Amino acid sequence: MNKMTILLMTILTAFFACNKDEEQEPTTTTEILYTMPEESEPHEGTWLQWPHQYQYGVAYRNGLDATWIAMTQAMVTSEKVHIIAYNQTEKDRIIALLNTASVPLTNVDFKIYQTDDVWVRDNGPIYVKDKNGNLVIQDWGFNGWGNKTDDQTGLLIQSANCNLIPSKIATDQGKTIVDINSIMTNEGGSVVMDGNGTLMACKSSILNNNRNPGMTQAQAEAIFTKYLGQTNFIWLDGQAGLDVTDQHIDGFAIFGNQNTIVTMEQNDLLDYDVKQSDINKLYSAKKKDGTAYTFLKVPLTQNNVVTTNGTNLGYKGSYINYYIANNKVLVPNYNDPNDAVANGIIQTLYPARTVVGIDVRNLYENGGMIHCVTQQQPQ
Numbered sequence: 097m098n099k100m101t102i103l104l105m106t107i108l109t110a111f112f113a114c115n116k117d118e119e120q121e122p123t124t125t126t127e128i129l130y131t132m133p134e135e136s137e138p139h140e141g142t143w144l145q146w147p148h149q150y151q152y153g154v155a156y157r158n159g160l161d162a163t164w165i166a167m168t169q170a171m172v173t174s175e176k177v178h179i180i181a182y183n184q185t186e187k188d189r190i191i192a193l194l195n196t197a198s199v200p201l202t203n204v205d206f207k208i209y210q211t212d213d214v215w216v217r218d219n220g221p222i223y224v225k226d227k228n229g230n231l232v233i234q235d236w237g238f239n240g241w242g243n244k245t246d247d248q249t250g251l252l253i254q255s256a257n258c259n260l261i262p263s264k265i266a267t268d269q270g271k272t273i274v275d276i277n278s279i280m281t282n283e284g285g286s287v288v289m290d291g292n293g294t295l296m297a298c299k300s301s302i303l304n305n306n307r308n309p310g311m312t313q314a315q316a317e318a319i320f321t322k323y324l325g326q327t328n329f330i331w332l333d334g335q336a337g338l339d340v341t342d343q344h345i346d347g348f349a350i351f352g353n354q355n356t357i358v359t360m361e362q363n364d365l366l367d368y369d370v371k372q373s374d375i376n377k378l379y380s381a382k383k384k385d386g387t388a389y390t391f392l393k394v395p396l397t398q399n400n401v402v403t404t405n406g407t408n409l410g411y412k413g414s415y416i417n418y419y420i421a422n423n424k425v426l427v428p429n430y431n432d433p434n435d436a437v438a439n440g441i442i443q444t445l446y447p448a449r450t451v452v453g454i455d456v457r458n459l460y461e462n463g464g465m466i467h468c469v470t471q472q473q474p475q
Contacts, residue, residue: 126318130224130234130274131325133474134291136353136420141176141203143471144168145216145261146190148182151254152213159404159458160214164190165197167426167466170452172203174422178473179206180216180261209264212240212254215464217346218283219258220471221265224274224324231474232272234323235262237281242306244340253340280319281307285344285468287320290351293384295326298334298374301342328384332374339463343369346467348416349378352445357381357389358416364396368414394441397432403457413456417465418442420449428465429453 144167147160168177181187187206194201218241222234240255259277266273276282286301303311313331320326334343341347348368349359357378360368365375381389396412403409413430415438425446429435435453443451456465 126321128321128325128327130226130232130323132222132224132289134289134354135472137291138475139175139422140473140475141178142171142419142421143178143180143216143220143265143473144469145180145211145214145220145258146182146186147214148186148211150182150210156462160462161193162404163454163456163459164469165193165199166454167470168194168204169197169199170424170426170454171421172200174424176203176205176473179204180209180211181206182210183208207265207268209261210257211261212257214459214469215258215283215285216261216471217285217468218341219255219261220284221262221473222284223472223474225474226272230272232274233262233266233269234274234276235266236283237277237279237307238283239281239307241283241301241340242281242304242342244306274323276319276323280311280316283341283344284471285341285346287324288345288350289324289326290354290383292354293326294328294330294351295320295324296330296332296345296349296351296357296381298332298343298345300334300336300338301344304336304342306336306342328382330377330381332377333371334374335369335371338369341463344468346417347414347465350416350418350467352392355383355390356392356445358392358394358442358445360396360414360416361393364412367396367412392441392445394438395434397430398434399432401430401432401457401460403461404455405458407461409461413460414465415439415442417467419466419470420446423449425449425451426454426466426470427451428456428460430457430460431455 146164147157149157171177219238224234226232238259240253244253246253263273287295287297289295317329336342348370352358362375394415401409401413415428418427427439427442439451439453
């Protein structure tokens, strides 16, 4: 074998080896099909699922009515309020309640859909824009926070009615429905986004076999990129089994704007059962461009929360789970000395909006606050 033949074989071997390496390590990118408007962008309206008696009884319903009346009253001068009533009887009852409270109905409309509960953030329509800027509705899977059982009855939490809400709204509004039920189970309260491509979440409420068996972090990120337009991710571990949601992020950390994370001081986060390792990750979070966020820290309530009927819940309340309307910011309040402190701190972030404190004591007993029971419809 002469030198020329050996040289030719060496070149060919190197050529095919390079091609083989390229085939083994393909470059893949996830195409962005939809983007989700930041929550504070102008709203057409806000969706509420009004409490009813058909799942948890009259006392449950009556204990929550005042919170829904207060939210409606705060928002009717800001945007439309779309109220989901269980049936015509409930619709008539709600109208009577609003009339008694002197809430104008000009910006209020009703849809009659059967629901299992009030948590429209988790089961409701997710409004996003497609590549052409058209507003469409996404329908993500909802299975009652991983097929949980009710603490009092021991029975499976019903979720079938609520899982149908996005498709019903899309049909009534004549909007395109993007069905993601078979792709991912994900509640709205599991994720928060900064409006500039960053998503923050707890793995415990997403990468959990009770929702998405076997799903990897990379697979979840690819889904969030494709359907929400997010490309930078802040993952906390969270704690599965800590509460019914497996620790939703929006109870203790949200984005106030593209540059600001609203959360708590370390001691309050620990009191709120956030692990030290997650606190470290939260405080070191970086934006898409690699720079640090500014942190606005709001205290917990000074005292343990006591419901309107005198039940001491044995734990403090969070103010982080607030909702940004067009010209209002609805902040959870607890009849606590720190209500005024928290309202004032949050007001500094939204000088063009008015902070309105909403009494959530009875709602908090059932595991949620304002952000949990509201869902924005962008313009």
